[in-house]
Amino acid sequence: MNYLIKNGYVLSPGSNLKGKYDIVIEDDRIKLIEEEIVIHSEKDYDDIIDASGLYIFPGFVDAHCHLRTPGYEYKEDIETGTRAAAKGGFTSIACMPNTDPVADNSTVIEYIINRSREDGCVNVFPIGAITKGLLGKELSEIGELKFAGAVGISDDGNPVEDPGIMMKAMQYASMFDISVISHCEERSLSDGCMNEGLTSTMTGLKGIPCACEEIMVARELVLSQYLNLPVHIAHVSSALSVQLIREAKKRGVRVTCETCPHYFALTEEALEDFDTNAKVNPPLKTEADRIAIIEGLRDGTIDMIVTDHAPHHKDEKNVEFQLAANGIDGFETAVALTIDILFHQNHVPLYRIAELMSKNPSVLLSINKGVIEVGNTADLTIVDTKAEKVIDVSLFESKSKNSPFNGKKLKGTVLYTIVGGKMIVRNGILV
Amino acid sequence: MNMELRSKDLLGIKYLSGEEIEYILDTADTMNLILDSGNKKTPHLQGRSVVTLFYENSTRTRMSFELAGKYLGANCSNIAVASSSIAKGETLIDTVKTLDMMSTDVLIIRHSMAGAPNLAARNFSASVINAGDGINEHPTQALLDVYTLRKRFRDLKGIKIAIVGDILHSRVARSNIYALKKLGADISIAGPATLIPRDIEMLGIKVFNTVQEAIIDAQAIIALRIQLERQAGAFIPSIREYFRFFGIDDYRLKLADENVLIMHPGPVNRGIELTSDIIDGSRSLINEQVRNGVAVRMALLYLLTRRKMK
Numbered sequence: 001m002n003y004l005i006k007n008g009y010v011l012s013p014g015s016n017l018k019g020k021y022d023i024v025i026e027d028d029r030i031k032l033i034e035e036e037i038v039i040h041s042e043k044d045y046d047d048i049i050d051a052s053g054l055y056i057f058p059g060f061v062d063a064h065c066h067l068r069t070p071g072y073e074y075k076e077d078i079e080t081g082t083r084a085a086a087k088g089g090f091t092s093i094a095c096m097p098n099t100d101p102v103a104d105n106s107t108v109i110e111y112i113i114n115r116s117r118e119d120g121c122v123n124v125f126p127i128g129a130i131t132k133g134l135l136g137k138e139l140s141e142i143g144e145l146k147f148a149g150a151v152g153i154s155d156d157g158n159p160v161e162d163p164g165i166m167m168k169a170m171q172y173a174s175m176f177d178i179s180v181i182s183h184c185e186e187r188s189l190s191d192g193c194m195n196e197g198l199t200s201t202m203t204g205l206k207g208i209p210c211a212c213e214e215i216m217v218a219r220e221l222v223l224s225q226y227l228n229l230p231v232h233i234a235h236v237s238s239a240l241s242v243q244l245i246r247e248a249k250k251r252g253v254r255v256t257c258e259t260c261p262h263y264f265a266l267t268e269e270a271l272e273d274f275d276t277n278a279k280v281n282p283p284l285k286t287e288a289d290r291i292a293i294i295e296g297l298r299d300g301t302i303d304m305i306v307t308d309h310a311p312h313h314k315d316e317k318n319v320e321f322q323l324a325a326n327g328i329d330g331f332e333t334a335v336a337l338t339i340d341i342l343f344h345q346n347h348v349p350l351y352r353i354a355e356l357m358s359k360n361p362s363v364l365l366s367i368n369k370g371v372i373e374v375g376n377t378a379d380l381t382i383v384d385t386k387a388e389k390v391i392d393v394s395l396f397e398s399k400s401k402n403s404p405f406n407g408k409k410l411k412g413t414v415l416y417t418i419v420g421g422k423m424i425v426r427n428g429i430l431v
Numbered sequence: 432m433n434m435e436l437r438s439k440d441l442l443g444i445k446y447l448s449g450e451e452i453e454y455i456l457d458t459a460d461t462m463n464l465i466l467d468s469g470n471k472k473t474p475h476l477q478g479r480s481v482v483t484l485f486y487e488n489s490t491r492t493r494m495s496f497e498l499a500g501k502y503l504g505a506n507c508s509n510i511a512v513a514s515s516s517i518a519k520g521e522t523l524i525d526t527v528k529t530l531d532m533m534s535t536d537v538l539i540i541r542h543s544m545a546g547a548p549n550l551a552a553r554n555f556s557a558s559v560i561n562a563g564d565g566i567n568e569h570p571t572q573a574l575l576d577v578y579t580l581r582k583r584f585r586d587l588k589g590i591k592i593a594i595v596g597d598i599l600h601s602r603v604a605r606s607n608i609y610a611l612k613k614l615g616a617d618i619s620i621a622g623p624a625t626l627i628p629r630d631i632e633m634l635g636i637k638v639f640n641t642v643q644e645a646i647i648d649a650q651a652i653i654a655l656r657i658q659l660e661r662q663a664g665a666f667i668p669s670i671r672e673y674f675r676f677f678g679i680d681d682y683r684l685k686l687a688d689e690n691v692l693i694m695h696p697g698p699v700n701r702g703i704e705l706t707s708d709i710i711d712g713s714r715s716l717i718n719e720q721v722r723n724g725v726a727v728r729m730a731l732l733y734l735l736t737r738r739k740m741k
Binding site: 321 | 522523542546550565568605629630
């Protein structure tokens with residue numbers, strides 16, 4: 001199979017490409033990138049995509065999602081999860097280890113990789129657990145996880161409460177050159193179900209002070225500086241976290257971090273009417289936090305956007321707020337939210353968005369993706385930044401529908417997702 | 432005045448307008464006449480069914496609703512949560528849908544979790560009344576409190592009111608703040624710093640950490656119950672220390688207006704929030720609050736079911 005993509009605007013910070021280029025894909029690779037490729041005969045190509053007015057990104061990479069396999073296939077499985085990812089423009093995704101059984105051993109990692117080869121339509125990279133059973137007590141067999149194919153380690157969903165264990169995890173992981181991803185949550189402050197502030201006071205929902213996240217962000221920065229080893233902070237949601245990380249980076253601390261679209265799209269006000277679809281951990285914060293997140297994305301403090309795609313069955317959301325599960329179904333709204341809010345509303349350049357959604361997450365996970373270059377695997381996402389679309393959860397490919405963005409009109413949509421030379425999404429439709 | 436409540440439910444004071452509150456209170460005046468008469472049985476709710484579904488303990492609120500319904504001629508039933516299918520693990524939504532299918536006209540719900548009545552109302556075609564949800568709202572308590580105050584002051588505009596105690600865990604405080612603000616009162620609150628919810632001053636009230644400052648010139652004081660069962664989180668070091676710094680006695684009361692009135696949603700911890708002398712004294716409206724509670728709930732039942740008939 002070979003394709004020609006004509007007249008698209010290519011954005012690939014990893015290879016310093018920014019401009020109008022034609023691209024030829026042959027089999028699974030990028031064969032040619034040139035300013036103008038003249039078509040001698042249409043028969044030379046199996047397909048020609050006219051990308052006039054469209055932007056070609058290195059296939060988006062999601063460094064943080066939940067595929068719920070094994071153990072919670074009633075929420076999502078590899079097939080539905082990867083279809084949802086492809087529809088949303090992601091060509092590579094990294095799934096968190098809070099499955100049942102937990103991905104704290106090579107067997108589960110291999111299982112996820114094998115199932116993904118069979119059932120998946122995008123590249124799936126599992127993340128292993130930092131500690132056995134995500135319990136924060138004993139280190140997992142991090143070396144074995146790495147050799148089985150894990151691209152990072154995290155106890156996501158749970159913090160590593162004990163700083164001594166976290167320190168050992170960072171030291172031990174450094175031998176294997178695998179990223180340590182920290183879910184920051186000080187448990188003695190996290191007994192609540194939303195951000196503590198005016199909205200928690202007015203709804204009577206128990207608040208979680210933003211210090212809950214910030215205290216552990218500060219701890220990880222101190223550990224990273226002390227050890228001179230890297231650490232990656234998951235789902236940053238507060239202004240002070242952004243500030244702490246910005247200052248740490250300035251003094252040379254080897255920290256990277258991520259945020260999610262809901263932290264720059266929503267505030268705690270989304271919970272005024274007890275909407276459980278906006279219940280997420282860490283909880284949505286205030287407008288000042290939202291603005292700080294956008295500034296952090298703009299100025300390089302925040303390195304990447306991840307979905308934290310967290311599908312849940314409707315019965316886990318359609319209950320009393322306090323009992324509802326945390327999490328937002330994120331694959332199929334992330335790109336639209338990013339283009340609409342960051343690019344259109346806040347003028348964050350698309351080239352920066354390519355760093356945030358393609359290049360930087362690939363570097364974090366060392367997966368050799370996120371760059372458009374001749375000879376590389378042909379993972380591409382083609383976006384129409386002008387097309388408006390109304391989010392409709394009933395059309396989600398994901399098994400779950402827990403999105404607070406249902407009914408929201410957003411500008412920016414994914415038209416093509418190409419994974420290893422295979423066209424998975426064509427003209428916005430999953431093939 | 433003849434108007435109609437906008438919502439089929441009463442989920443919280445924050446959803447009511449000032450006019451709606453006044454309208455409910457005016458209707459309660461009429462209901463008080465019925466309570467005064469020897470024959471406490473009217474046909475206002477004849478043929479209607481009222482169900483109380485209380486997931487938390489209650490004496491006065493549940494009984495007050497039940498009597499309010501009965502005085503208006505309704506069929507009142509109570510679900511004993513402990514012996515119902517809820518004990519078998521039935522979800523709130525399924526319970527509520529079942530009651531809806533049995534053509535309940537008014538469902539009165541008390542629940543330990545904030546927002547539970549909102550969830551119930553979305554799954555119930557007739558009216559839902561919130562009888563207290565977690566630490567969110569207790570709208571009928573606030574209505575009876577402002578009704579009691581309005582009987583004394585006629586107009587609450589500019590009246591100085593202090594609310595004292597565990598504001599954080601108090602749905603009564605929240606509902607009262609919304610109601611009193613909507614009627615124009617001037618509100619001060621005081622309580623231990625650990626029991627003041629964050630950003631509450633943004634509601635347009637004054638917040639103090641001493642009871643003395645809050646009650647200066649107060650024309651009414653609402654003392655809140657210290658919820659002994661909620662103090663496990665080390666919010667205050669001891670009840671003794673609480674009384675020393677926040678308890679209201681005759682000495683402190685001298686700071687307030689000379690005609691100050693004392694209210695308490697009950698049940699009272701004697702000698703903790705208020706001294707017994709104050710509870711039983713002439714300034715206390717605590718017993719009147721209970722009586723007015725029935726009138727206000729009659730008014731609500733009447734207004735919500737009348738709305739439905741149209």
